[in-house]
Structures are given as structure tokens and as C-alpha cells.
Amino acid sequence: MKSIKILVVDDELDIRELIQDILSDEGYIVTAAASAIEAKMARDKENFDLILLDIWMPETDGITLLKEWSDNDQLNSAVVMMSGHGNVDTAIESTHLGASNFIEKPLSIAKLLRTVEDALAERKPKGNYAKVGNAASFISIGHSDLLKKFRKELRHVASLDSNLMLIGEAGTARVAFARYLHDISQRAINPCIELASVLLTTTNTEEQILGKEMDHEIIPGFIEQAKEGTLVINGLSDLNIRAQQLLHNILENGQYNRINGNSSLQMKCRVIAVVDENYIRDMQEGKLKRELISNISIQALRVPALRDHAEDVPDFIKFYVDYFVEIEQLTFRRFSIGAQNRLRNYPWPDNLRELKNIIRRLLIEGRDDDVTLDEIEGQLKNQEVSINSFVKQDLLSLPLREAREKFERAYLQQQLILCDGKVGQLAKRVGVERTHLYRKLKALEINLEPKIET
Numbered sequence: 172m173k174s175i176k177i178l179v180v181d182d183e184l185d186i187r188e189l190i191q192d193i194l195s196d197e198g199y200i201v202t203a204a205a206s207a208i209e210a211k212m213a214r215d216k217e218n219f220d221l222i223l224l225d226i227w228m229p230e231t232d233g234i235t236l237l238k239e240w241s242d243n244d245q246l247n248s249a250v251v252m253m254s255g256h257g258n259v260d261t262a263i264e265s266t267h268l269g270a271s272n273f274i275e276k277p278l279s280i281a282k283l284l285r286t287v288e289d290a291l292a293e294r295k296p297k298g299n300y301a302k303v304g305n306a307a308s309f310i311s312i313g314h315s316d317l318l319k320k321f322r323k324e325l326r327h328v329a330s331l332d333s334n335l336m337l338i339g340e341a342g343t344a345r346v347a348f349a350r351y352l353h354d355i356s357q358r359a360i361n362p363c364i365e366l367a368s369v370l371l372t373t374t375n376t377e378e379q380i381l382g383k384e385m386d387h388e389i390i391p392g393f394i395e396q397a398k399e400g401t402l403v404i405n406g407l408s409d410l411n412i413r414a415q416q417l418l419h420n421i422l423e424n425g426q427y428n429r430i431n432g433n434s435s436l437q438m439k440c441r442v443i444a445v446v447d448e449n450y451i452r453d454m455q456e457g458k459l460k461r462e463l464i465s466n467i468s469i470q471a472l473r474v475p476a477l478r479d480h481a482e483d484v485p486d487f488i489k490f491y492v493d494y495f496v497e498i499e500q501l502t503f504r505r506f507s508i509g510a511q512n513r514l515r516n517y518p519w520p521d522n523l524r525e526l527k528n529i530i531r532r533l534l535i536e537g538r539d540d541d542v543t544l545d546e547i548e549g550q551l552k553n554q555e556v557s558i559n560s561f562v563k564q565d566l567l568s569l570p571l572r573e574a575r576e577k578f579e580r581a582y583l584q585q586q587l588i589l590c591d592g593k594v595g596q597l598a599k600r601v602g603v604e605r606t607h608l609y610r611k612l613k614a615l616e617i618n619l620e621p622k623i624e625t
Contacts, residue, residue: 174199174200175198175199175200175220175221175291176199176200176201176202176217176218176219176220176221177194177199177200177201177202177219177220177221177222177223177287178201178202178203178204178210178213178214178219178221178222178223178248179191179194179201179202179203179204179222179223180203180204180205180206180207180209180210180222180223180224180225180228180233180236181203181204181205181223181225181228181253182205182206182225182228182229183225184205186225186253186276186278187203187205188203189278190203190223190278190283191203193280193283193284193311194287194311196310196311196319196322197284197310197311198326198355199287202217202219206228206229206230206231207228207230207231207232207233207235207236208230208231210222210224210236211236214245218247218248219248220248220249220291221248221249221250221251221287221290221291222248222249222250222251223251223253223274223287224236224237224250224251224252224253224270225252225253225254226252226253226254227254227255233252233253233254234252237250237252237269237270240269241269246269249271249290249291250269250270250271250290251270251271251272251273251274251286251287251290252270252272252273252274253273253274253275253276253278254273254275254276255275255276255277271289271290272286272289272290274286279493279497280311280312280489280490280493281490281493281494281497282493282497284311310322310325310347310348310351312483312486312487312490313480313483313486313487314482314483314486315480315482315483317475317479317480318475318480318483321474321475324472325348325351325352325355325472326355328352328470328472329352329355329356330356330357331470332356332357332358332441333441333469333470334422334441334442334443334444334466334467334468334469334470335352335441335442335443335444335467335468335469335470335471335472336407336443336444336445336446336464336467336468336470336471336472337349337443337444337445337446337472337474338446338447338448338450338471338472338473338474339445339447339448339473339474339475339476340447340448340474340476340522341447341521341522341524342477342519342521342522342523342524342525343474343475343476343477343522343523344474344522344523344524345405345445345474346365346403346405346445348474349401349403349443349445350363350365350403352401352443353400353401353403353441353443356401356441358399358400358401358440358441361397361398361399361400361401361440362396362397362398362400362401363397363400363401363403364393364396364397364400364401364402364403364440365403365405366379366380366393366402366403366404366405367405367406368404368405368406368407368408368409368410368414369406369409371410371411371414372411373411373413376411376413376414376417377413377417377430378390378392378430379392379393380392380393380394380414380417380418380421381394381417381427381428381429381430382394382395382429382430383429383430383431383432384429384430384431384432385431389429392429394421394427394438394440395429395436397440398439398440399439399440400440400441401440401441401442401443402440402441402442402443403443403444403445404418404442404443404444404445404467405445406445406446407444407445407446407450407459407463407464407467408446408447408450408453408458408459412460415459415460415463416460416463418463418466419460419462419463419466421438422438422442422463422466422467423462423466425437425438426438442467444467450464476519476522477519477522477523477526478518478519478522481515481516481519482515484511484514484515484526485506485511485515487523487526488506488511488514488526488530491526491527491530491531492504492506492530492534495530495531495534496534499531501531501534501535502534502537503534504533504534504537504539504540504541504542505540505541505542506541506542507541507542507543507544509544510542510543510544510546510547513544513547513548513551514526514529514547517551518586529550529551532550533546533547533550576615579611579615580615580616580617583597583601583611583612583615583617584617586600586601587617594608594609594612
């Protein structure tokens with residue numbers, strides 16, 4: 172994959188650093204310049220694929236600098252203008268001088284990423300570079316140490332090119348991360364094909380995976396459609412046994428035959444399989460073939476659950492609000508600090524998917540500019556319909572000691588589920604010292620399955 176080089180020119184340090192962090196996390200090589208002079212010096216040293224150029228700068232403004240490059244036939248990069256005081260006239264003037272787009276401050280991260288992608292796509296033919304972030308522009312959202320580490324791991328495994336398992340809970344955007352891995356890999360110029368496991372039946376498995384030849388017509392299967400790109404298997408445990416055996420044989424031998432075909436074809440695509448956290452249990456119960464896991468899990472990467480980086484929830488709120496306002500033209504609404512904090516402290520059993528859906532409903536149903544805490548509570552109460560209630564009987568009818576024990580048991584059992592049975596995580600979550608917590612769990616007769624804590 173060819174690295175994309177971007178020059179950010181802005182006299183405001185905070186803006187430069189913000190854009191540099193966002194785009195660097197997306198896999199771009201970013202250089203920052205605080206003035207027109209620094210921008211010229213940077214361009215003297217190397218060529219850039221894209222320049223993000225602020226209009227209002229001291230000494231030499233962005234329009235003047237753009238005009239200089241244009242007049243001297245030095246505009247060999249895509250240019251996107253930026254301004255916090257933008258108007259139609261400056262936007263039109265900059266495009267006449269060769270800029271491909273114009274973006275206003277304060278920057279919307281979603282808008283920034285889409286504008287960068289569009290500017291690069293206009294400048295170069297499709298396939299000459301990886302459209303970083305096209306699969307999931309929210310990849311760069313969040314500043315927690317956990318997400319920074321995860322993004323670094325994504326970039327690392329993308330470069331290794333071997334088969335991969337993405338392990339995580341439902342709703343964590345696992346398929347989007349798989350597509351992102353494809354987009355930043357050397358296979359990005361080739362197709363990324365998703366195989367939805369639940370759509371395969373015992374009667375169509377061979378045809379869907381292998382393809383077939385009929386009356387001199389070739390109908391390609393999933394493997395052939397992926398060519399030298401990436402095949403994403405969405406829900407490995409949901410594959411029927413025939414499909415699992417078929418894929419195992421293909422991965423083992425590196426080749427396959429279409430139905431009614433006479434010649435063997437080489438499997439050239441990379442496989443990224445999405446699996447649930449309980450895939451080991453599925454293997455133990457015979458639902459998932461161990462030999463298939465062995466062939467796919469050359470690498471394995473765990474996708475973080477949202478509750479494990481709850482400090483990023485406000486960032487995701489802003490992203491999804493921007494997204495729905497721009498893409499679906501929903502009415503913008505503000506989330507107060509109290510509303511954001513309430514969402515930060517919710518356990519998110521369905522992760523990002525749940526957060527996205529709640530925000531969408533709040534924008535659709537709300538009438539006021541501000542999202543109130545009562546609205547948040549109402550939405551979260553609706554979410555709990557599908558979750559077992561902590562308390563299934565009227566505790567007011569019980570003596571205090573018995574009521575407290577029942578509540579503590581229900582509370583800790585639910586929290587333990589959210590912590591994947593790991594007592595260390597549970598202790599941090601509920602704020603109880605670990606040794607004391609073990610005694611409490613034993614006294615409440617809450618059974619613990621042995622787990623390796625990392």
C-alpha cells in the first residue's frame with residue numbers, strides 16, 4: 172500500500188494537533204505547518220497528496236498562498252481549504268484557484284474524514300491508494316488509551332496479510348473494523364466481500380462458497396468474488412457444519428473447484444472471520460470446528476466492548492449526532508454534561524450499535540434543542556425491556572437483610588456478566604477490594620467459572 176502524505180497548514184496549534192492526531196490514527200502520514208513560510212519549506216522537502224490549508228492566517232493568508240502555487244504551476248496536490256469564518260465567496264474563490272473542497276470550523280470529524288477521502292479520490296484513479304476510513308469513519312473516534320492501543324494493533328495486523336479472527340461482542344462494529352483492515356492493507360485495490368453466515372443453508376452452501384458453471388456461464392462464489400482481496404466471514408459460529416468443513420478443506424489445500432467445473436482454482440483472498448466472545452464454548456459443544464479455527468486464527472484481535480472505554484462515549488455521541496444531522500438531515504440537539512455522564516455510566520450490553528440507535532431516536536423524537544436527563548432515562552428504561560431485571564419481586568415486602576442480599580446477588584450477577592466473568596474487572600467496576608469481593612460472592616453463593624484474567 173502506498174502511504175498517503177498530507178500537509179496541514181493552520182496557525183492554531185490546537186487545530187493542527189487535532190487534525191494530525193485524527194489523520195495519523197487513520198494511517199496517513201501527516202506533516203504540520205504553522206504558517207505559509209513553513210508550508211513552503213515542507214513542500215520543498217517532499218510532495219504531498221493532499222494539503223489542508225487554513226484561509227485566515229497572519230502574514231500570508233491561505234487564499235494568497237493557494238494563488239501563488241496556482242500561478243506558478245505548483246499545484247500538484249489536492250487542496251482543501253479550512254476556515255472558521257467561511258462564506259460562499261471565499262469558498263468559490265478557492266475552488267477557482269484549484270481547491271477541491273472547503274470545510275468550516277469547528278471541524279466535524281465525520282465531515283473531515285469524508286472530505287479528505289473525497290479529495291484524494293478526485294485526484295487519483297480508484298485503486299491507486301487505500302481509501303482509509305471508508306469502511307468506518309468512526310475508527311478514529313475516541314482518545315482513551317485502550318482505543319489508541321487497539322488502532323495501533325489494527326494497523327499492525329493489516330500489514331501482516333495472514334488470516335485473522337476478530338473476537339468481540341455483538342454491536343462493537345466488528346465487520347466495519349474488518350473492512351477497515353482491508354482498506355489499509357496492500358489488498359485495498361481488490362474487492363472486500365462479506366459472507367453473512369446466517370444466509371447459508373444446507374442446500375445453497377456449495378454454490379454460494381464455490382460458485383458454479385452452467386451452460387458455459389460462470390457464476391462466481393464468495394471466494395472467487397473476493398479475488399485477491401479480502402473475504403469477511405460475518406458470524407463464524409453461525410456457519411452450518413457443511414460450510415465449515417468446506418472452508419476448512421479450501422484453506423488447508425489452498426484451492427477449490429466450482430460446481431460442475433473441471434479445473435482447480437487457487438484461493439488467493441485473505442480471510443477475516445468475526446467470532447463472538449464465547450467461540451471456545453462453541454468449539455467445546457461441537458458447534459464450531461476446531462480445525463477451521465486453527466486455519467483462520469493465524470492472528471487474533473479482540474475488539475473492545477464500549478463499557479471498557481466508557482470515557483470515549485462523549486466522543487461517540489458527537490460523532491453520531493454529526494452523522495445523523497448530515498446524512499439523514501435530522502435536527503441537531505445538544506447533549507448536556509449530565510446527559511453525557513449518564514450515558515457514560517450505562518453498561519452498554521449491545522455496545523456501539525445500541526448507542527447509535529439511542530442517539531438516532533433522541534434526534535427523531537425530541538422537540539427541544541437540548542437532550543434532557545429525563546429523556547436519557549426514558550431511553551435507557553426502554554432498553555432494559557430486553558434485559559433481565561435486577562429485582563424480580565417487591566423487595567419492600569421483605570425484611571431489610573433479605574432484601575439487601577437479593578439486590579446484591581442480582582446486582583453482582585448482572586455486573587459479572589458484563590465483565591465476562593472476570594473478578595478483577597468486576598472489582599474495578601463496582602469499586603470493591605478484590606479479596607473482599609471474593610468473600611462477598613461466596614457468601615451470596617454466586618458461582619464463578621474459572622477464567623484466565625489478562
